[in-house]
Amino acid sequence: MVNSPEFTRRSLLKGVGAVAGAAGAAALVGCSSGGGGSSTPSKVSAIKPGTLTIMSPTGEIASSSIAAFQKAHPQLKIAQINTDPTRLNAMLAAGNPPDLVRDAGTDVTPYIASQGLALNLDSYFEQSTVLKPSDILPVNDVWKWDGKQQGQGSRYGIAKDWSQDAMWWYNTEIWAAAGLAPRAPDTPVTYDELLANAKEMTKTAHGKTSVYGLWYVTPNIDYIAGMVATAGGRIISEDLTTVDFSSPEARQALTWIVNAGKEGLGYSVVNPPADWDGPELLSGKQAMANQGYWFTGYAATTNPAYETKLQFNAAPLLGSTRISPTYGAVGYWIPAKAKNPAASFAWLEFYCGGAGARQRIAAGDGLPSLRSLLPLLPQKIAFDSKAVATQENELSYFHVVQVASPYAQNTAINTTLVKDFPAAISGTLSVGALADKLTTDVNAVLAAGKKALGQ
Amino acid sequence: MTVTAMSSSGAAVPGRPPGRRRRLPGWLAFYGFISPWLIGTAALTLFPVGYAVYLSFTDWNGMTSFKPWVGLANYQQVLTSGDTMSTLSKTLLLTAVVVPVTIVGSLLLAMLLNRRMRGRGVLRTLIYLPAVVPPVASALIWKVIFDRNSGAANRLLGLFNVNPVSWLTGGNVFIVLIVVLLWALGSGIIIDLAALQTVPAEQLEAARVDGAGPYRRLRHVILPAISPILLFQTVLTVITTLQTFIPAILLSPVSSAGGLGVFTNIPPANDVYMVDVYEQFFNYSRYGYGSAMLVVFFFVIVAMTALIFRFLGRSVFYAVDPTKVHE
Numbered sequence: 001m002v003n004s005p006e007f008t009r010r011s012l013l014k015g016v017g018a019v020a021g022a023a024g025a026a027a028l029v030g031c032s033s034g035g036g037g038s039s040t041p042s043k044v045s046a047i048k049p050g051t052l053t054i055m056s057p058t059g060e061i062a063s064s065s066i067a068a069f070q071k072a073h074p075q076l077k078i079a080q081i082n083t084d085p086t087r088l089n090a091m092l093a094a095g096n097p098p099d100l101v102r103d104a105g106t107d108v109t110p111y112i113a114s115q116g117l118a119l120n121l122d123s124y125f126e127q128s129t130v131l132k133p134s135d136i137l138p139v140n141d142v143w144k145w146d147g148k149q150q151g152q153g154s155r156y157g158i159a160k161d162w163s164q165d166a167m168w169w170y171n172t173e174i175w176a177a178a179g180l181a182p183r184a185p186d187t188p189v190t191y192d193e194l195l196a197n198a199k200e201m202t203k204t205a206h207g208k209t210s211v212y213g214l215w216y217v218t219p220n221i222d223y224i225a226g227m228v229a230t231a232g233g234r235i236i237s238e239d240l241t242t243v244d245f246s247s248p249e250a251r252q253a254l255t256w257i258v259n260a261g262k263e264g265l266g267y268s269v270v271n272p273p274a275d276w277d278g279p280e281l282l283s284g285k286q287a288m289a290n291q292g293y294w295f296t297g298y299a300a301t302t303n304p305a306y307e308t309k310l311q312f313n314a315a316p317l318l319g320s321t322r323i324s325p326t327y328g329a330v331g332y333w334i335p336a337k338a339k340n341p342a343a344s345f346a347w348l349e350f351y352c353g354g355a356g357a358r359q360r361i362a363a364g365d366g367l368p369s370l371r372s373l374l375p376l377l378p379q380k381i382a383f384d385s386k387a388v389a390t391q392e393n394e395l396s397y398f399h400v401v402q403v404a405s406p407y408a409q410n411t412a413i414n415t416t417l418v419k420d421f422p423a424a425i426s427g428t429l430s431v432g433a434l435a436d437k438l439t440t441d442v443n444a445v446l447a448a449g450k451k452a453l454g455q
Numbered sequence: 456m457t458v459t460a461m462s463s464s465g466a467a468v469p470g471r472p473p474g475r476r477r478r479l480p481g482w483l484a485f486y487g488f489i490s491p492w493l494i495g496t497a498a499l500t501l502f503p504v505g506y507a508v509y510l511s512f513t514d515w516n517g518m519t520s521f522k523p524w525v526g527l528a529n530y531q532q533v534l535t536s537g538d539t540m541s542t543l544s545k546t547l548l549l550t551a552v553v554v555p556v557t558i559v560g561s562l563l564l565a566m567l568l569n570r571r572m573r574g575r576g577v578l579r580t581l582i583y584l585p586a587v588v589p590p591v592a593s594a595l596i597w598k599v600i601f602d603r604n605s606g607a608a609n610r611l612l613g614l615f616n617v618n619p620v621s622w623l624t625g626g627n628v629f630i631v632l633i634v635v636l637l638w639a640l641g642s643g644i645i646i647d648l649a650a651l652q653t654v655p656a657e658q659l660e661a662a663r664v665d666g667a668g669p670y671r672r673l674r675h676v677i678l679p680a681i682s683p684i685l686l687f688q689t690v691l692t693v694i695t696t697l698q699t700f701i702p703a704i705l706l707s708p709v710s711s712a713g714g715l716g717v718f719t720n721i722p723p724a725n726d727v728y729m730v731d732v733y734e735q736f737f738n739y740s741r742y743g744y745g746s747a748m749l750v751v752f753f754f755v756i757v758a759m760t761a762l763i764f765r766f767l768g769r770s771v772f773y774a775v776d777p778t779k780v781h782e
Contacts, residue, residue, distance in 0.1 A: 085737055089517040115519055207618025209604070218720075269720070270624045272708025274602050408739070415719045415738040422723060426625060448741060452514040454523050 041122035041154065047342040049075035054332075054347070056102035058082045065356045069347065072355075076343050085411075092117055097335035099344045105142040105157055105329035106150075106222060106403060107410035110240060112333055113145035114406035115453070118156040119334040119341055125155055130349040135370045141400050142329045148239070151400035157333035158352045161366025163292020164394050165327035166226045166315035173309045174201055174211060174287040185390040188314040188322060191227065191256050194288070198265040201287040214266030215277050215290040219257055219421045220414045222327035225403040227253040231319030240405040241446060243413075245438040252318055254424075254431050254438075261425035269418055270425045282306050292326075293391045296384060297364035307383040312390045315397070324397040331369070367391070407449035416441045511746035518740070529747035539748065542731040543755070545629075549727060550696045553636050557692050558685065561643030566673075568644065569651045579648070586641030594705035597635045598623065628706055629724040635702040643688060650684035651677070679772035686771050690763055697756055700729040728752060 054061070058080070066078045081087070081098060091097045103112075112118040125133055139162050146153025175182050178201045183189055189197075198213030224245075225235045233249030236242070245254065261268035266286070273280060277289035282303045289295070299307055315324040331352060334344040350356045352369050361368045361376045364384065368374060374392075379385045404410055420437050423429035429437070479487070486493070511529055513522040533539050568579050585593065600607045601622035609619040622631050654677050662672050678685075703725040704718045719738060721730055732752070735745035 089740075092518045093520065095520075117518060206613075206616070208609075208613075269708075271603060271621055272623060272720070274599075274605065411719055411737075412739045415721075415734055418720050419723050419726075422625065445739060448514075448739070448744075449516070452516045452523065452741070452743075453519075454521065 041120045041126075042124075042341060044123045044127050045342045047073070047075065047346055048340045050340055050343070051077045051079050052100070052340065052343050052347060053079045053081060053098040054100045054102070055081050055083055055088060055098040056100075060102070061351075062359075065351065065359065068355055069350050072350065073343070073346060076346070078347075092335065092337075095337050097337050099338045099340060100332045100334060100347055102160075102330065102332055103157070104327075104410075105140070105159060105331055106325075106327060106401075108333070108404065109143050109145050109156055110150050110404045110406040111409055113154075113156045114147070116336055119336045119338060120154045121156060121158075121334065121345065122154045124341075124345045124348075128345070128349060130353040131158060131370070135353075135372050137367075137369055137371055137395075138398055138400075139326055139329050139367075140331075140369055142326065143331065143333070150402055150404060157331050158348055159329040159331035159369045160352050160357070161294065161360055161368065162326050162329045162331075163294045163366055164315060164324040164391075164398060165222070165292045166290070166324055167292050167390075167394060168215065168313050168316070169281060169289045169291055169295055170311050170313065171281055171284060171287050171309055172311050174213075174284065177201075178287075182311060182313070185311055185313050185386065186393045188317050191316050191318050194316055195256065195260060195263075195265065198260075198287065199263065202265050204264070209264060210285070212266045212280070212286045213288065214260055215286065215288045216267040216273055216280075217257055217260045217290075219269060219417045220327075221403050221410055221417065222325075222401075224250070224253050224257070224417075225401050226315075226323070226325045226327065227256070227318045229323045229325065229399065229401045230315075230317045230321050232321050234402060236402050236405060240402070241407065241450060243439060243442045243446070245435040245442075246432075249319065251431060251435050254435055256318070257421070258424045258431055258434070261421070262427065268425060269421050278302070281310075292366075293387065294364075294366040296378070296387045297366070300364060300378075307381070310383070312387045314390065314394055322397045323399045323401065324394050325399060325401040405446055405449070407446045407453065412445050412449070413442050416445055507746045507749055510743050511750050513743040515742040516740045517736070517742040522743075525743065529744045530751065532744065533747050533751050539728075539731060542726050542728045545724075545726065546697055546699070546728040549629075549633065549636075549699060550693055552633055553696045554689065554692050556637055557640060557643055557696075558689055560637070561640050561688075562647050562685070564640065565644045565647030565651060566677075569648060579644075582644055583641035585638045586645070590639075590701045591705060593638060594635055594702040597631060597638070597702075598706055601631050623706060623708065624722055626724050628722045631706060632699070632703055632725055632727075635706070636696065636699065643692070646684060646688055647681070650681035654680040680774075682771040683773060686763070686767055689767060690760055693759055693763065694756055697752075697759070698729055699727050700733065703727050703730045704733065 061080065066080075070076060070078060083102060088098070088101060109118075113120075125131055125136075136158070140155070140158050141151045143155055143157040143159070144151055144153050145156060170182060172182070175197075178197075180197055180200060182197075194214065201211060201213035202209060203211040221235065228235055228247075228249045231249035231252060233247050235245065235250060237244070244250065257268075260266055261270055264271060266288075267273040267280075277286060277291060278295070278298055279302075280286035281289040282299065291298075293312070296312070299310060332344075332348055334341055334348075338344050353373070357368055357370070357373060358376055360366065361373050362378060364378045364387075368376065377384075377388045377391070379388050417438065420429075420434060420441060424431060424434040510522070512524060512526060514525045514529075515522040564582060568575060568582065588596075599605075601609075603609060603619050603621045603623065606622070608622060612618075612620065621627060658676050658680070659672060662676050667675065704721055706725060707718050707721045718733075721734070726734075728748070729752075732745050732748050735741045735748060
């Protein structure tokens with residue numbers, strides 16, 4: 001007779017514990033193998049054959065670009081993974097990051113550089129025959145970090161294409177219908193003027209707005225810092241550890257955003273749109289859109305008939321300092337632990353300065369990272385030529401506006417802003433109280449980030 | 456019959472019968488059979504839970520290998536943070552509204568659909584239909600319906616000369632969230648319909664003969680008969696409502712971090728507990744604090760479940776005493 005097996009709770013738990021322990025230990029080993037990178041320039045290595053993994057929003061990179069790159073580098077194969085911060089964090093923490101990450105240079109550079117997550121690319125740029133430092137436009141200074149300031153020091157990435165995002169477009173038809181004569185495209189207006197014009201163009205009946213005079217005003221740190229910079233102020237402290245929204249310039253910017261929302265002159269956090277500015281402007285439902293040069297390409301592909309009704313304008317001013325910043329300089333950075341950095345840099349050369357860049361720049365999808373590519377901007381029709389003229393004039397007012405901190409990602413700061421603004425727009429919080437609350441809340445976010453770094 | 460094997464010398468030696476496998480020890484067979492489950496549970500449940508508990512004692516930012524140990528600081532902050540308590544109370548309010556309406560509403564509709572009437576099958580299908588719509592699609596449909604400028608809700612109000620309402624901002628978006636959650640009433644109805652089939656017809660008939668009206672039949676026959684199902688449904692609905700997440704974030708406006716895959720524009724009114732956890736993890740990169748929130752929430756759910764059993768368990772009628780059931 002065979003004895004029946006005896007199972008006790010203890011023996012079962014021992015078995016489960018052993019399996020769980022083994023799995024846990026294995027995973028912990030994987031999870032703890034991440035590490036900081038070096039802030040010193042990396043030695044330029046040779047391109048190794050293999051797969052190049054790019055984390056970027058699905059569909060952003062055209063298949064023709066990938067095919068052209070693979071043709072030029074037959075030893076490399078491109079694999080794309082969709083932008084996913086959670087996945088990126090896990091990959092970075094496990095020491096197995098993608099080879100390239102698409103990101104906004106204005107927002108991430110201090111964070112990824114100071115934490116050793118990004119590769120210092122100085123050596124690569126110095127040896128590049130495509131991305132020559134002398135040819136790189138100043139916008140790429142947002143990808144620089146010297147350990148204390150953004151805009152100076154080593155390069156950690158490069159923009160693929162970019163715009164001066166405080167610039168704006170208007171629908172001339174709506175302006176004319178309101179009897180308004182807009183200023184010349186290269187003459188900046190004040191934010192107050194914009195609000196006054198928007199008031200005249202906004203059409204509301206029975207509580208329903210059929211035409212909005214202003215664009216979709218979203219309170220985010222890039223936008224506010226850009227406004228404040230034109231009044232000679234700044235939001236983030238010199239050492240990037242704290243913010244101050246209570247300065248006179250910051251309060252002026254907050255007042256403008258709150259008033260725009262309160263008066264319902266455009267979409268806002270208390271009246272969000274179903275979509276972004278573009279479709280609304282091109283369907284005659286919005287008189288202005290806060291978009292940069294890249295919008296020419298969008299208008300040309302979406303609604304070419306509208307081109308005759310659009311005018312591209314200089315960035316407005318809150319004060320008297322003419323500054324026209326970028327809110328992104330979206331491009332790529334190479335993780336410090338990337339397995340094939342030379343191949344990653346080859347992609348940067350191709351897509352941000354080589355054949356891949358030329359194709360996009362010629363389509364009007366944005367400004368190039370290289371000065372030598374500026375002549376490629378489309379100018380075949382009058383609409384294109386006017387937009388390029390306005391843009392060329394605006395380039396001289398580009399300035400890196402400090403918005404990012406090594407202690408928190410801008411996503412964290414913007415999440416906080418969105419929580420605090422609705423009360424001010426709905427009138428339950430004064431602008432002064434909003435300024436104090438924003439200062440307190442964002443400083444708490446920065447302090448928590450600093451603590452997490454053991455500082 | 457004893458089967459013997461031949462040794463090399465030709466002598467017969469005792470051995471196992473040819474063609475028959477040796478029996479595995481019982482314990483080995485047991486662990487062999489349950490090992491897929493054990494490995495799955497260990498890798499996909501026990502390890503993540505254990506790892507989350509470990510993270511809750513750190514201040515990890517989710518990217519670097521450095522995980523500063525902070526002891527109980529995260530727990531102390533969770534339990535004293537006004538923001539976290541606010542999201543918890545909002546979640547409890549949501550549960551307090553959604554659970555009773557779901558339980559009572561699905562039971563009443565199930566009783567209605569249990570009656571013999573023309574088109575009953577079609578009605579049952581129509582009412583159940585929303586329950587099979589994926590939550591993501593459902594939330595997006597409601598977002599379109601409640602859009603201030605082009606939504607059907609405001610068009611309907613417009614017919615009565617009512618000015619458009621900003622449904623998706625301020626406190627109104629919380630009402631829309633409740634509507635979205637209640638929309639999936641159908642699954643509760645199906646469970647109740649199945650439960651109603653188990654009510655003994657002879658008991659209902661006896662009650663009717665004894666002069667019991669519809670209310671008394673419901674109170675004294677139907678409810679006791681289906682009470683175990685109602686208890687199950689209550690526990691399940693409480694747990695799922697406490698964990699509300701997807702509809703809350705999908706009712707948000709277009710995110711300013713478009714393309715980055717992170718929701719930054721979630722209206723404060725929809726800042727329920729799991730949304731707060733999401734924000735702590737992915738917007739603020741506070742993996743330690745977010746993990747501590749999850750551990751605390753686990754105990755909140757356990758406590759609420761225990762309370763339900765403590766207070767409602769007494770009213771449940773079991774045809775067979777569950778404590779005396781033997782295999």
